[in-house]
Amino acid sequence: MKERRSPLRPDGEGKGAWLAALEQGANLLQSTEPMKGFDVYVVGFHCVKDGPDEQMEAHHYCKVVNDDLLQCVLFDGNTRDANLIGIEYIVSERLFEGLDEDEQAYWHPHNFEILSGQLVAPGLPDVAEKAFMKQLVNSYGKTWHTWHTGRHDGRPGHGLPVGEPKLMWSFNREGECDEALKDDRARAMGVDVERKRAERQEFVPLARPQRGVDAMKEQFAGTTPIPGVVDRPPGRG
Template sequence: MKPNPAIQDRPSPVTAAGARKGAWLTVLDAGARLLQSTSPLKGFDVYVAGLHCAKGDPGMQMEAHHYCKVVNDDLLQCLIFDGNTADANLIGIEYIVSGALFDTLPEEEKDYWHPHNYEVFSGQLSAPGLPQKVETSLMKQLVNSYGKTWHTWHTGTHGAPGMDLPMGDATLMWSFNRDGEADEGLRTGFEQAMGIDSDAKRADRASLLPLAEPQRGVDEMKDDFTGTTPVPGVVDADAPR
Protein backbone atom coordinates (compact mmCIF):
# COMPACT_ATOMS: atom_id res chain seq x y z
CA MET A 1 0.00 0.00 0.00
CA LYS A 2 1.50 3.35 -1.05
CA PRO A 3 1.94 6.03 1.63
CA ASN A 4 -0.84 8.62 1.62
CA PRO A 5 0.70 12.12 1.60
CA ALA A 6 -2.42 13.45 3.36
CA ILE A 7 -1.67 11.42 6.49
CA GLN A 8 0.47 13.14 9.11
CA ASP A 9 3.36 11.12 10.57
CA ARG A 10 2.99 10.20 14.25
CA PRO A 11 6.06 8.30 15.52
CA SER A 12 6.04 6.02 18.56
CA PRO A 13 6.64 7.77 21.91
CA VAL A 14 9.31 5.22 22.92
CA THR A 15 12.25 3.35 21.45
CA ALA A 16 11.89 -0.38 22.06
CA ALA A 17 14.57 -2.01 24.19
CA GLY A 18 17.21 -4.18 22.52
CA ALA A 19 20.13 -3.97 20.13
CA ARG A 20 19.74 -2.51 16.68
CA LYS A 21 18.77 -4.83 13.83
CA GLY A 22 21.74 -7.01 12.89
CA ALA A 23 22.88 -8.30 9.52
CA TRP A 24 21.15 -11.65 9.92
CA LEU A 25 17.79 -9.95 10.47
CA THR A 26 18.37 -7.77 7.42
CA VAL A 27 18.96 -10.88 5.33
CA LEU A 28 15.90 -12.54 6.85
CA ASP A 29 13.77 -9.52 6.02
CA ALA A 30 14.89 -9.60 2.40
CA GLY A 31 14.27 -13.33 2.12
CA ALA A 32 10.84 -13.06 3.69
CA ARG A 33 9.79 -10.39 1.23
CA LEU A 34 10.79 -12.62 -1.69
CA LEU A 35 9.72 -16.06 -0.52
CA GLN A 36 7.18 -15.93 2.29
CA SER A 37 3.50 -15.15 2.07
CA THR A 38 1.96 -12.45 4.26
CA SER A 39 -1.59 -13.65 3.58
CA PRO A 40 -2.99 -13.21 7.12
CA LEU A 41 -1.92 -9.55 7.07
CA LYS A 42 -3.47 -8.76 3.70
CA GLY A 43 -6.56 -6.63 4.09
CA PHE A 44 -5.48 -4.81 7.25
CA ASP A 45 -5.68 -1.57 5.32
CA VAL A 46 -8.40 0.45 7.05
CA TYR A 47 -6.62 3.02 9.21
CA VAL A 48 -8.46 4.75 12.05
CA ALA A 49 -6.91 6.71 14.89
CA GLY A 50 -8.29 7.71 18.27
CA LEU A 51 -7.72 7.63 22.00
CA HIS A 52 -8.07 4.81 24.53
CA CYS A 53 -8.24 4.56 28.31
CA ALA A 54 -7.99 1.51 30.54
CA LYS A 55 -11.19 0.16 32.07
CA GLY A 56 -11.15 1.09 35.74
CA ASP A 57 -7.96 3.14 35.42
CA PRO A 58 -8.89 6.58 34.03
CA GLY A 59 -5.32 7.86 34.23
CA MET A 60 -4.03 5.26 31.76
CA GLN A 61 -4.70 6.98 28.45
CA MET A 62 -2.94 6.87 25.10
CA GLU A 63 -3.20 7.24 21.33
CA ALA A 64 -4.38 4.17 19.47
CA HIS A 65 -3.62 3.77 15.76
CA HIS A 66 -5.78 0.97 14.38
CA TYR A 67 -5.08 -0.96 11.20
CA CYS A 68 -8.21 -2.99 10.55
CA LYS A 69 -9.47 -5.75 8.30
CA VAL A 70 -13.15 -5.79 7.40
CA VAL A 71 -14.18 -9.43 7.83
CA ASN A 72 -17.82 -8.71 7.00
CA ASP A 73 -20.48 -6.08 7.65
CA ASP A 74 -20.64 -7.05 11.33
CA LEU A 75 -17.01 -7.72 12.26
CA LEU A 76 -13.65 -5.94 11.99
CA GLN A 77 -10.29 -7.14 13.32
CA CYS A 78 -7.71 -4.49 14.22
CA LEU A 79 -4.03 -4.37 15.10
CA ILE A 80 -3.24 -1.40 17.36
CA PHE A 81 0.01 0.56 17.24
CA ASP A 82 1.31 3.54 19.22
CA GLY A 83 2.03 5.49 16.03
CA ASN A 84 1.70 5.30 12.27
CA THR A 85 5.33 5.22 11.12
CA ALA A 86 7.68 2.31 10.43
CA ASP A 87 9.02 2.38 14.00
CA ALA A 88 5.59 2.12 15.64
CA ASN A 89 5.11 -0.59 18.25
CA LEU A 90 2.32 -3.15 18.22
CA ILE A 91 0.54 -2.49 21.52
CA GLY A 92 -2.74 -4.38 21.27
CA ILE A 93 -5.70 -5.76 19.37
CA GLU A 94 -9.32 -4.80 18.97
CA TYR A 95 -12.33 -6.69 17.67
CA ILE A 96 -15.26 -4.54 16.52
CA VAL A 97 -18.79 -5.89 16.19
CA SER A 98 -22.04 -4.33 15.07
CA GLY A 99 -24.75 -3.63 17.59
CA ALA A 100 -26.76 -6.52 16.15
CA LEU A 101 -23.90 -8.97 16.70
CA PHE A 102 -23.23 -7.57 20.18
CA ASP A 103 -26.83 -8.32 21.14
CA THR A 104 -26.22 -12.03 20.51
CA LEU A 105 -23.37 -12.23 23.06
CA PRO A 106 -23.85 -13.84 26.49
CA GLU A 107 -24.59 -11.27 29.18
CA GLU A 108 -21.32 -11.90 31.06
CA GLU A 109 -19.34 -11.46 27.83
CA LYS A 110 -20.83 -8.02 27.15
CA ASP A 111 -18.89 -6.53 30.07
CA TYR A 112 -15.69 -6.79 28.00
CA TRP A 113 -17.03 -4.64 25.13
CA HIS A 114 -17.01 -0.84 25.11
CA PRO A 115 -19.46 1.38 23.16
CA HIS A 116 -18.35 3.45 20.18
CA ASN A 117 -20.97 6.16 19.74
CA TYR A 118 -19.00 8.83 21.60
CA GLU A 119 -15.92 8.17 19.47
CA VAL A 120 -18.06 8.71 16.36
CA PHE A 121 -20.20 11.68 17.39
CA SER A 122 -17.48 13.59 19.25
CA GLY A 123 -15.26 13.58 16.17
CA GLN A 124 -12.53 11.98 18.29
CA LEU A 125 -12.18 8.94 16.01
CA SER A 126 -10.83 9.69 12.55
CA ALA A 127 -9.74 7.90 9.40
CA PRO A 128 -6.69 9.96 8.38
CA GLY A 129 -6.22 10.47 4.66
CA LEU A 130 -9.79 9.65 3.64
CA PRO A 131 -11.99 12.32 2.04
CA GLN A 132 -14.59 13.53 4.51
CA LYS A 133 -17.49 11.94 2.60
CA VAL A 134 -15.79 8.53 2.63
CA GLU A 135 -14.80 8.89 6.28
CA THR A 136 -18.39 9.74 7.22
CA SER A 137 -19.58 6.60 5.41
CA LEU A 138 -17.11 4.56 7.46
CA MET A 139 -18.30 6.20 10.68
CA LYS A 140 -21.89 5.37 9.74
CA GLN A 141 -20.91 1.69 9.84
CA LEU A 142 -19.46 2.20 13.34
CA VAL A 143 -22.55 3.84 14.85
CA ASN A 144 -23.92 1.57 17.62
CA SER A 145 -20.91 -0.77 17.33
CA TYR A 146 -18.77 -2.13 20.17
CA GLY A 147 -15.09 -2.94 20.62
CA LYS A 148 -13.25 -5.54 22.68
CA THR A 149 -9.73 -4.21 23.16
CA TRP A 150 -6.71 -5.59 24.95
CA HIS A 151 -3.45 -3.68 25.24
CA THR A 152 -0.34 -5.73 25.92
CA TRP A 153 2.20 -2.89 25.95
CA HIS A 154 1.82 0.53 27.55
CA THR A 155 4.31 2.72 25.71
CA GLY A 156 2.78 5.81 27.29
CA THR A 157 1.97 9.07 25.54
CA HIS A 158 4.00 11.45 23.41
CA GLY A 159 4.35 13.68 26.46
CA ALA A 160 5.25 10.92 28.92
CA PRO A 161 6.77 7.78 27.37
CA GLY A 162 6.07 4.49 29.11
CA MET A 163 7.62 1.03 29.12
CA ASP A 164 10.22 0.08 26.50
CA LEU A 165 9.09 -3.57 26.58
CA PRO A 166 5.66 -5.18 27.05
CA MET A 167 5.37 -6.25 30.69
CA GLY A 168 2.69 -7.62 32.99
CA ASP A 169 -0.84 -8.64 32.22
CA ALA A 170 -2.83 -7.48 29.24
CA THR A 171 -5.13 -4.54 30.02
CA LEU A 172 -8.78 -4.34 29.03
CA MET A 173 -9.40 -0.94 27.46
CA TRP A 174 -12.48 1.25 27.43
CA SER A 175 -13.86 4.17 25.48
CA PHE A 176 -14.31 7.79 26.50
CA ASN A 177 -18.01 8.61 26.60
CA ARG A 178 -18.20 12.32 27.50
CA ASP A 179 -16.34 15.48 26.65
CA GLY A 180 -13.70 16.17 29.28
CA GLU A 181 -12.83 12.55 30.04
CA ALA A 182 -9.76 12.44 27.79
CA ASP A 183 -6.76 14.33 29.15
CA GLU A 184 -6.86 17.72 27.42
CA GLY A 185 -3.13 17.74 26.66
CA LEU A 186 -3.32 14.26 25.17
CA ARG A 187 -6.36 15.16 23.08
CA THR A 188 -5.11 18.46 21.71
CA GLY A 189 -1.58 17.16 21.12
CA PHE A 190 -2.95 14.21 19.17
CA GLU A 191 -5.34 16.31 17.08
CA GLN A 192 -2.77 19.00 16.30
CA ALA A 193 -0.06 16.50 15.35
CA MET A 194 -2.46 14.56 13.13
CA GLY A 195 -4.13 17.61 11.60
CA ILE A 196 -7.54 16.56 12.93
CA ASP A 197 -10.40 19.07 13.22
CA SER A 198 -12.69 17.22 15.61
CA ASP A 199 -15.20 20.10 15.70
CA ALA A 200 -15.68 19.89 11.93
CA LYS A 201 -16.02 16.12 12.12
CA ARG A 202 -18.55 16.44 14.93
CA ALA A 203 -20.65 18.84 12.86
CA ASP A 204 -20.48 16.61 9.80
CA ARG A 205 -21.46 13.47 11.72
CA ALA A 206 -24.51 15.11 13.25
CA SER A 207 -26.32 13.81 10.19
CA LEU A 208 -25.87 10.30 11.63
CA LEU A 209 -27.55 11.10 14.96
CA PRO A 210 -30.95 9.65 13.95
CA LEU A 211 -29.22 6.25 13.75
CA ALA A 212 -27.91 6.35 17.31
CA GLU A 213 -29.28 3.92 19.88
CA PRO A 214 -28.58 3.74 23.64
CA GLN A 215 -25.52 1.59 24.30
CA ARG A 216 -24.40 -0.59 27.15
CA GLY A 217 -21.33 0.65 29.01
CA VAL A 218 -21.63 4.40 28.37
CA ASP A 219 -21.85 5.06 32.13
CA GLU A 220 -19.36 2.34 33.12
CA MET A 221 -16.65 4.88 34.06
CA LYS A 222 -18.87 7.91 34.60
CA ASP A 223 -17.86 8.31 38.25
CA ASP A 224 -14.14 8.08 37.44
CA PHE A 225 -14.18 11.55 35.85
CA THR A 226 -15.38 14.99 36.96
CA GLY A 227 -16.43 18.08 35.03
CA THR A 228 -17.58 16.17 31.96
CA THR A 229 -20.23 17.03 29.39
CA PRO A 230 -22.62 14.62 27.63
CA VAL A 231 -22.67 14.50 23.84
CA PRO A 232 -25.84 14.05 21.73
CA GLY A 233 -26.30 10.47 20.56
CA VAL A 234 -24.35 8.96 23.48
CA VAL A 235 -26.76 7.47 26.01
CA ASP A 236 -26.39 4.51 28.35
CA ALA A 237 -28.84 1.69 27.65
CA ASP A 238 -29.67 1.46 31.35
CA ALA A 239 -30.11 5.20 31.95
CA PRO A 240 -33.65 6.38 32.85
CA ARG A 241 -35.44 7.84 29.85
Protein backbone atom coordinates (compact mmCIF):
# COMPACT_ATOMS: atom_id res chain seq x y z
CA MET A 1 0.00 0.00 0.00
CA LYS A 2 1.37 3.41 -0.97
CA GLU A 3 1.93 6.12 1.61
CA ARG A 4 -0.18 9.25 1.52
CA ARG A 5 1.29 11.97 3.68
CA SER A 6 -0.70 14.81 5.20
CA PRO A 7 -0.84 18.00 3.10
CA LEU A 8 -0.15 20.15 6.16
CA ARG A 9 2.12 20.37 9.17
CA PRO A 10 0.14 21.74 12.15
CA ASP A 11 1.09 24.93 13.95
CA GLY A 12 3.24 24.48 17.06
CA GLU A 13 6.76 23.52 18.12
CA GLY A 14 8.41 20.10 18.11
CA LYS A 15 7.94 17.45 20.77
CA GLY A 16 9.81 18.10 24.02
CA ALA A 17 11.49 15.59 26.31
CA TRP A 18 8.44 15.58 28.59
CA LEU A 19 6.28 14.28 25.76
CA ALA A 20 8.75 11.53 24.89
CA ALA A 21 8.68 10.37 28.50
CA LEU A 22 4.89 10.50 28.53
CA GLU A 23 4.64 8.45 25.36
CA GLN A 24 7.05 5.85 26.68
CA GLY A 25 5.09 5.51 29.91
CA ALA A 26 1.80 5.33 28.05
CA ASN A 27 3.10 2.57 25.79
CA LEU A 28 4.13 0.52 28.79
CA LEU A 29 1.27 1.10 31.20
CA GLN A 30 -1.83 2.49 29.51
CA SER A 31 -4.46 0.64 27.53
CA THR A 32 -5.73 1.65 24.11
CA GLU A 33 -8.62 -0.82 24.05
CA PRO A 34 -11.19 1.60 22.53
CA MET A 35 -8.93 2.03 19.48
CA LYS A 36 -8.72 -1.68 18.72
CA GLY A 37 -10.75 -2.74 15.73
CA PHE A 38 -10.44 0.49 13.73
CA ASP A 39 -8.64 -1.43 11.03
CA VAL A 40 -10.89 -1.20 7.97
CA TYR A 41 -9.27 1.45 5.78
CA VAL A 42 -11.06 3.26 2.95
CA VAL A 43 -10.35 6.51 1.10
CA GLY A 44 -12.92 8.78 -0.47
CA PHE A 45 -13.78 12.42 -1.07
CA HIS A 46 -16.08 14.77 0.85
CA CYS A 47 -17.41 18.24 0.29
CA VAL A 48 -19.04 20.56 2.79
CA LYS A 49 -22.83 20.35 2.57
CA ASP A 50 -23.93 23.49 0.72
CA GLY A 51 -20.26 24.36 0.22
CA PRO A 52 -19.40 22.65 -3.10
CA ASP A 53 -15.98 24.29 -3.43
CA GLU A 54 -14.76 23.01 -0.04
CA GLN A 55 -13.59 19.53 -1.02
CA MET A 56 -11.14 17.20 0.67
CA GLU A 57 -9.69 13.71 0.48
CA ALA A 58 -10.58 11.70 3.59
CA HIS A 59 -8.85 8.58 4.92
CA HIS A 60 -11.29 6.51 6.98
CA TYR A 61 -10.21 4.03 9.63
CA CYS A 62 -13.36 2.15 10.54
CA LYS A 63 -14.56 -0.30 13.15
CA VAL A 64 -17.31 -2.71 12.14
CA VAL A 65 -19.66 -2.66 15.13
CA ASN A 66 -22.18 -4.97 13.45
CA ASP A 67 -23.77 -5.58 10.03
CA ASP A 68 -25.66 -2.28 10.27
CA LEU A 69 -23.15 0.13 11.83
CA LEU A 70 -19.56 1.24 11.29
CA GLN A 71 -17.69 3.91 13.26
CA CYS A 72 -14.88 5.73 11.45
CA VAL A 73 -12.07 8.07 12.46
CA LEU A 74 -10.97 10.37 9.63
CA PHE A 75 -7.45 11.53 8.78
CA ASP A 76 -5.87 13.56 5.97
CA GLY A 77 -3.35 10.82 5.15
CA ASN A 78 -2.25 7.31 6.05
CA THR A 79 1.13 7.88 7.68
CA ARG A 80 2.22 8.51 11.26
CA ASP A 81 2.05 12.28 10.77
CA ALA A 82 -1.55 12.27 9.50
CA ASN A 83 -3.87 14.77 11.14
CA LEU A 84 -7.19 13.81 12.72
CA ILE A 85 -9.83 15.73 10.75
CA GLY A 86 -13.21 14.26 11.70
CA ILE A 87 -15.54 11.33 12.24
CA GLU A 88 -18.08 9.39 10.23
CA TYR A 89 -20.82 6.99 11.25
CA ILE A 90 -22.09 4.60 8.57
CA VAL A 91 -25.49 2.92 8.84
CA SER A 92 -27.35 0.42 6.73
CA GLU A 93 -30.47 1.36 4.81
CA ARG A 94 -32.49 -0.46 7.47
CA LEU A 95 -31.23 1.74 10.30
CA PHE A 96 -31.51 4.88 8.18
CA GLU A 97 -35.19 4.19 7.52
CA GLY A 98 -35.77 4.16 11.27
CA LEU A 99 -34.61 7.78 11.63
CA ASP A 100 -37.05 10.68 11.50
CA GLU A 101 -37.01 12.96 8.46
CA ASP A 102 -35.17 15.80 10.18
CA GLU A 103 -32.39 13.45 11.26
CA GLN A 104 -32.15 11.81 7.83
CA ALA A 105 -31.17 15.19 6.37
CA TYR A 106 -27.77 14.88 8.11
CA TRP A 107 -26.91 11.60 6.38
CA HIS A 108 -25.40 11.45 2.89
CA PRO A 109 -25.98 8.58 0.42
CA HIS A 110 -23.16 6.25 -0.60
CA ASN A 111 -24.25 4.64 -3.86
CA PHE A 112 -22.40 7.06 -6.15
CA GLU A 113 -19.17 6.71 -4.18
CA ILE A 114 -19.35 2.95 -4.61
CA LEU A 115 -20.68 2.61 -8.17
CA SER A 116 -18.40 5.34 -9.58
CA GLY A 117 -15.30 3.62 -8.18
CA GLN A 118 -14.33 6.71 -6.15
CA LEU A 119 -14.45 4.96 -2.77
CA VAL A 120 -11.50 2.57 -2.47
CA ALA A 121 -9.91 0.30 0.14
CA PRO A 122 -6.14 0.54 -0.49
CA GLY A 123 -4.17 -2.61 0.20
CA LEU A 124 -7.22 -4.85 0.35
CA PRO A 125 -7.31 -7.70 -2.21
CA ASP A 126 -9.74 -7.01 -5.04
CA VAL A 127 -12.09 -9.81 -3.99
CA ALA A 128 -12.28 -8.57 -0.39
CA GLU A 129 -12.67 -4.93 -1.44
CA LYS A 130 -15.50 -5.82 -3.79
CA ALA A 131 -17.30 -7.82 -1.09
CA PHE A 132 -16.97 -4.91 1.34
CA MET A 133 -18.28 -2.38 -1.19
CA LYS A 134 -21.26 -4.63 -1.91
CA GLN A 135 -22.06 -4.56 1.80
CA LEU A 136 -22.07 -0.74 1.69
CA VAL A 137 -24.53 -0.43 -1.21
CA ASN A 138 -27.59 1.61 -0.08
CA SER A 139 -25.85 2.71 3.13
CA TYR A 140 -25.60 6.25 4.49
CA GLY A 141 -22.93 8.26 6.32
CA LYS A 142 -23.08 11.07 8.86
CA THR A 143 -19.79 12.95 8.67
CA TRP A 144 -18.40 15.91 10.56
CA HIS A 145 -15.06 17.48 9.70
CA THR A 146 -13.44 19.43 12.51
CA TRP A 147 -10.33 20.47 10.60
CA HIS A 148 -9.75 21.49 7.00
CA THR A 149 -6.02 20.84 6.65
CA GLY A 150 -6.01 21.44 2.91
CA ARG A 151 -6.29 19.47 -0.26
CA HIS A 152 -3.63 17.16 -1.58
CA ASP A 153 -3.67 19.05 -4.88
CA GLY A 154 -2.03 22.01 -3.17
CA ARG A 155 -4.87 24.19 -1.93
CA PRO A 156 -3.96 25.41 1.57
CA GLY A 157 -5.72 24.58 4.80
CA HIS A 158 -5.64 25.82 8.38
CA GLY A 159 -2.74 25.26 10.76
CA LEU A 160 -5.20 24.47 13.56
CA PRO A 161 -8.76 23.10 13.72
CA VAL A 162 -10.50 26.48 13.74
CA GLY A 163 -14.18 27.30 13.41
CA GLU A 164 -17.26 25.16 13.79
CA PRO A 165 -17.42 21.49 12.77
CA LYS A 166 -18.79 21.15 9.25
CA LEU A 167 -21.33 18.64 8.04
CA MET A 168 -19.89 16.93 4.98
CA TRP A 169 -21.65 15.48 1.97
CA SER A 170 -21.02 12.92 -0.74
CA PHE A 171 -20.64 13.50 -4.46
CA ASN A 172 -23.54 12.06 -6.44
CA ARG A 173 -22.76 12.78 -10.10
CA GLU A 174 -19.76 12.75 -12.36
CA GLY A 175 -18.28 16.23 -12.53
CA GLU A 176 -18.98 17.22 -8.92
CA CYS A 177 -15.63 16.16 -7.45
CA ASP A 178 -12.76 18.35 -8.66
CA GLU A 179 -10.80 16.46 -11.32
CA ALA A 180 -7.51 17.76 -9.91
CA LEU A 181 -8.32 16.19 -6.55
CA LYS A 182 -9.11 12.83 -8.14
CA ASP A 183 -6.08 12.91 -10.43
CA ASP A 184 -3.74 13.74 -7.58
CA ARG A 185 -4.90 10.74 -5.55
CA ALA A 186 -4.72 8.48 -8.59
CA ARG A 187 -1.09 9.44 -9.22
CA ALA A 188 0.01 9.24 -5.61
CA MET A 189 -1.80 6.05 -4.63
CA GLY A 190 -2.12 4.21 -7.94
CA VAL A 191 -5.93 4.20 -7.84
CA ASP A 192 -7.62 3.07 -11.06
CA VAL A 193 -11.14 4.44 -10.61
CA GLU A 194 -12.35 3.38 -14.05
CA ARG A 195 -11.37 -0.25 -13.47
CA LYS A 196 -13.12 -0.30 -10.12
CA ARG A 197 -16.18 1.33 -11.62
CA ALA A 198 -16.38 -1.35 -14.32
CA GLU A 199 -15.99 -4.15 -11.76
CA ARG A 200 -18.82 -2.74 -9.61
CA GLN A 201 -21.46 -2.44 -12.32
CA GLU A 202 -22.96 -5.72 -11.17
CA PHE A 203 -24.06 -3.81 -8.04
CA VAL A 204 -26.32 -1.47 -10.05
CA PRO A 205 -29.41 -3.74 -9.81
CA LEU A 206 -28.96 -3.78 -6.02
CA ALA A 207 -28.96 0.02 -5.71
CA ARG A 208 -32.19 1.62 -4.57
CA PRO A 209 -33.14 5.31 -4.66
CA GLN A 210 -31.52 7.20 -1.79
CA ARG A 211 -32.40 10.35 0.05
CA GLY A 212 -29.88 13.16 -0.46
CA VAL A 213 -28.73 12.37 -4.01
CA ASP A 214 -30.21 15.67 -5.24
CA ALA A 215 -29.46 17.68 -2.07
CA MET A 216 -26.69 19.67 -3.81
CA LYS A 217 -27.64 19.09 -7.44
CA GLU A 218 -28.24 22.77 -8.20
CA GLN A 219 -24.92 23.80 -6.65
CA PHE A 220 -22.86 22.00 -9.30
CA ALA A 221 -22.82 22.76 -13.02
CA GLY A 222 -22.21 20.40 -15.93
CA THR A 223 -22.63 17.13 -14.04
CA THR A 224 -23.68 13.71 -15.31
CA PRO A 225 -25.74 11.08 -13.48
CA ILE A 226 -24.69 7.44 -13.50
CA PRO A 227 -26.85 4.29 -13.47
CA GLY A 228 -27.96 3.17 -10.02
CA VAL A 229 -27.79 6.60 -8.35
CA VAL A 230 -31.32 7.97 -8.03
CA ASP A 231 -32.80 10.46 -5.58
CA ARG A 232 -35.57 9.50 -3.18
CA PRO A 233 -37.66 12.42 -1.93
CA PRO A 234 -38.14 12.73 1.84
CA GLY A 235 -41.00 10.77 3.34
CA ARG A 236 -41.02 8.00 0.76
CA GLY A 237 -39.78 4.54 1.65
